[in-house]
Amino acid sequence: MTDYDVVVMGAGVAGLGLGARLKARGQHDFLVLERAAEVGGTWRDNTYPGCACDVPSHLYWYSFDEEPPDWSRIYPSQGEVFARLREFAERTGVLGHVRLNTRVVAADWDEADLHWRVTTADGGTITARVFVSACGQLAEPSYRGIAGRERFTGVSFHSARWRHDVDLTGKRVACVGSGASAAQLIPEIAAVAAKLTVFQRSAPYVLPREDRPYTEAELRAFREDPEALAKSRAEQYAERERQFWALEPGSDVGRETVRIAREHLEAQVADPVLREKLWPGYAFGCKRPVISDEYLPAFTRPNVDLVTAGVAGVEPDGVRDATGALHPVDVIVYSTGFESLKFLNGLRVTGRGGTDLHEQAWRESPQAYLGMAVPGFPNFFILYGPNTNLNHNSIIAMLEAQYDYLLQAFERLGPDAPALDVRPEVVAAYNDRLQQDLARSAFATGCSSWYVGEGGRVVTNWWGTVDAYKARTARFDPAEYRTVGSPA
Known part of the structure; x- marks a missing residue:
């Protein structure tokens, strides 16, 4: 027995959305661990003057929310986004699954019992069948190259x-x-x-x-006519996809x-x-x-x-x-950005055979299958992981595709398949093709950016439309995974 079926690290946009999807399908045996004293992630942390979203408000929200926010303007401010996230967490019941002021310092795969042991900074240990990282790419401030x-x-x-x-x-x-x-x-x-x-x-x-x-007439139309809000969102999405x-x-x-x-x-x-x-x-x-x-x-x-x-x-x-x-x-x-290339920075993650995620699996560069699964780390998934960032559309649309994929994976984790480990050859083929595509993108044209790691490898960004990513993640294929038993 484990303490929880699913443990999620991070109560920002990604983690709260997954929690809401889990509850909507009747799965309540999960825990969200948040290192801070409040939910909200980047919208909690970034409170500088003028802070706002650069994606339109109607597009920067969960499409599955049956009570979408009554956004005040085209581009929402930080305060408005944060308030909406806090209200969403409470209204959907996800807040009751969140443990605040709890920083995760390690996650270790237990090969004997086929579960994850998640260790927190206070020395506590939580066991879970599935461990999901939802801590994002833009959380740790960077000061690189500034001496003195x-x-x-x-x-x-x-x-x-x-x-x-x-x-x-x-x-x-x-x-x-x-x-x-x-x-x-x-x-x-x-x-x-x-x-x-x-x-x-x-x-x-x-x-x-x-x-x-938004004018009062527009706000009234969005409140009273769901089709008007859906039309606004669809138009914004289509224009962003074109971009x-x-x-x-x-x-x-x-x-x-x-x-x-x-x-x-x-x-x-x-x-x-x-x-x-x-x-x-x-x-x-x-x-x-x-x-x-x-x-x-x-x-x-x-x-x-x-x-x-x-x-x-x-x-x-x-x-x-x-x-x-x-x-x-x-x-x-x-205003020097974040350590975007250091995924899960400061967290020790060990998989099968004691493999260290940072020192061994990601020694050369962070990579994952569809940005979510790493070989040798069964039942471990990453939201907003390597090569899933966008330069043109709402990241929430990418997250929703990932939620759908993960929920399909969770359905496979029954008695006959207690743990799933993505096949190394699947990950290698996927990332080889992705990097070939990225090599002809604007991201790889030679400027210094937070998208690119050592050797010119594009680490953070997806190459394609959101629709292309949705199509690629629409069906969970069990043939791409190994069923893991004990011992390794």
């Missing part, structure tokens, strides 16, 4: 660990980074700081956002998207010198694009400086750039 951070005598923090006790009004502030988070917080800081210095490693492509609140083709170098959609980005830049920045500093020098899609109407105009403010020379290091009273110039500041905000 500990020498700074002012206040500094990462955008994902925002210090709300620090008032930036009238301060000299440095923002290191110019990615998606930076694009949201830079306009907010610029409005209150005495001076804002932005250190840009490479400029992002910036596309129009055109966000606005996938912008990631194919040389495509017509790609050229059109670059044209839109250039026109957006020229309409918002008049200074030709500044404009060229804000224009990328790499193929569209190689990095995550920014969707904003406020980011570019922030650089036209007299109190904002853009530094493109790169950061040489941090010193006690400021940031020194690669030309040798020192920029004195009172506060440093690191």
Whole structure:
């Protein structure tokens, strides 16, 4: 006997959605372990000024929810998404399955009893027939390549660990980074700081956002007519799927998207010198694009400086750039992204024969079958795992495909098949083909991004539409798995 049939690690978007699907099918023998004091994942952690979703609200939600949120605007704010997730967890009953303030430090496969032993930071052990990681790709802040951070005598923090006790009004502030988070917080800081210095490693492509609140008439239509909401979602989904083709170098959609980005830049920045500093020098899609109407105009403010020379290091009273110039500041905000390539970072996972996930199975690079299953680790599944990230559509659509696949797998785990282990040759063939496809994508065109690991391997992203992933995961094929007995 095990303590639970399924243990899920992480109570963010992925984990809460799986919990709701389990309960909907009458499966209540599961536990969700959450390291923080509240559910919500990235929408709990990222509370920086201006934080919002860059996927439309109607699309950034679970399609199976029978009581979809009454979203206030086209693109939801962090606070609104977090509140909706908290309400969803309570309304669906998933919250009753969540154990907060419980950090998982290890998960070990017990070959004798065919179950997982999950160890928590307080020394407790929980056993489960199935172990699911739902901790995501963007959880651990990254500071790579920034020397001397500990020498700074002012206040500094990462955008994902925002210090709300620090008032930036009238301060000299440095923002290191110019990615998606930076694009949201830079306009907010610029409005209150005495001076804002932005250190840009490479400029992002910036596309129009055109966000606005929904009118009362629209909100009433969405409430009273489910078809109106479904139509809005379907249109947004179709347009996002079309945008996938912008990631194919040389495509017509790609050229059109670059044209839109250039026109957006020229309409918002008049200074030709500044404009060229804000224009990328790499193929569209190689990095995550920014969707904003406020980011570019922030650089036209007299109190904002853009530094493109790169950061040489941090010193006690400021940031020194690669030309040798020192920029004195009172506060440093690191908007430097996350350790996206270190899946399940800080967690020891051992499978059959004591195989270590990080040191052995993923020694060269993280990879999984369909982003979910790793050979040698029976009954272990990953949500939002390697090569399942998107650059064009809602990740929730990918998660829903994974839920469907996992629920089919769980149905196979009866007395005749107590444990399933994906076949190594299946995983190898799948990833070889996927990497061949990714090699011709914009992700692999040579820029430095959080999608790509050592040796140029694209580790995080899927290559294809969401529809293509749905088709690939629509049917769980037991022939692709071995039935595991005891001993190994």
